[in-house]
Amino acid sequence: MSIEIEHIDKRYGAFRALDDVSLEIPRGELTALLGPSGSGKTTLLRIIAGLEQPDPGQGLIRFQGQDIAKVPVSDRRVGFVFQHYALFPHLSVFENVAFGLRVKPRRQRPGDAAIKQKVGALLDLVQLASFAERYPAQLSGGQRQRVALARALAIEPEVLLLDEPFGALDAKVRLELRRWLRRLHDELHVTSVFVTHDQDEAMEVSDRVVIMNQGRIEQIGTPQEVYHRPTSAFVMSFVGQVNVFKGRLPGTVSAASGLHAEGFGAVYFVRPADVDIRPLKSTGTEQALTVARIHTAGPLVRIELAGRGHELITAELTQERFQQLDLAPQQQVQVEFRTVHRFDP
């Protein structure tokens, strides 16, 4: 089911949590709401679920074209996964997943056999079939979150909302679980929205990324689009590492970069991977930089360069290129920027 959000405002006292937010979430896609804390992403998710009300005004939310303002939370068919799982601690895994089926009005409620079969299928799906009789306290964080997901799916939701679903897990489990979530989504194709402040997570898992900042949407696009064609300085700095230069670039610019004049007062953004290191042509030039530090642990070699009048420049080279240049600390080099983004303040 597609979700259309139009002109939603939400204030908490003087704080503007959401400032005229409009957004369309296409049916069957996995969309990430990405932003720093306080950017309004969780508020937006909770408003879609109906757990919070938008401020009265012209704001509107539609599921598949239908205004849902009057639809009570319990009838929205929204599956919601909480950051801290929100499993029912006094119920077994089986009963947690069965809950949504057991509370249905008598006429729609499936029989015990049907519930058993359905819960069994869901536990298979999240690979926890052998844990049905356990209690939440006996599970690991990753397992709990999978139970929470199975529970959210039990009501056959039209929309699946996930609020920082991996936020409480440790790094390794988080990585496994987010890949697993992507595969699951490819199987089920439920329209899904998940909130995260982790740009890697958003980039890896989602079809589309919505980047939020201070209650507004900064940019909407595929992970490739927001990474390679950011439309604002905020997006540029938020979705990856970046070198920032004010007014003047401390190196040459590759002809393919599409950047011509240098403007006074302009701000340039260059990703570390777009910084190429070259041997110094002539000493004493303004563009001479000193290799300050070399980090070789990792798929790319990260090099920090010091120069006059700006902060350390970070460059990322392939291992091959690094070998070829044969760099050592304190060595003098110069740089060429392959791709430069310019955002005038």
Added chain:
Amino acid sequence: MGAVPAFRFNGVRRTLLTAVVLFLLLFLVAPLVAVFSEALRKGLGAYFAAFTDPAALSAIKLTLLTTAVVIPLNLVFGVAAAWCIAKFRFPGKTLLISLIDLPFAISPVIAGLVFVLLFGRNGWLGAWLEAHDWHIIFAWPGIVLATTFVTLPFIARELIPYMQEQGRDEEEAARLMGANGWQILFRITLPRAKLALLYGIVLCNARAMGEFGAVSVVSGHVRGQTDTLPLHVEVLYNEYDFSAAFAVASLLTLLALVTLVIKTWLERRGVHATRSA
């Protein structure tokens, strides 16, 4: 460094420990021993005779009846108040929390007098009640009212912090899965607060059975009719029937000990440890 500060610390610890033990012996253990030894002074026969006396039986019955009415009343009020305070934001919430504590702050005697003022013969509603031949003061309804007032905070006070700490995620999850308000209350909120609820009931029960001041004012002391157990103890004592007085008192003391055991057991079960998973 080394042994000297540790030694001094041990000294402090020993002094404090001795003080605590002395206090416990003087104020808790000695009275307990006194109650049971006085009660059994004339032998087991006299001890049990004290309970089979019609006035004693009537007092036991009235006390049980009062408790049986007061606890459900408090249960409904406590759960409703705790649910409102812990799960919702509304104007006047702080006032409501303070009001719940009012019975703790007011002397029970005054609580009793308030009901006499309201429902007594010369009270605000006295004439109207008399016209309908309804007896509240100097009858069991007055005793129930006074006891309810005094015990009002117990269940709510236990539940509020517990339910607040649990947050709202689970309730929201249940709501999103289609549960209605009653289903959330009975299937999620109350089962999760089960131990705190039991704890509140146990404390409320102990206080309801033991309440003296407020009940004393509204009961009128009609022997065999409006005397509860604590009032009966006083009557016996005033009549110099010490062994019977202490025998009945020992019953209340036993109740206190049982309460203590249940309370400890509940704490072991983790009233304050069961967190959301």
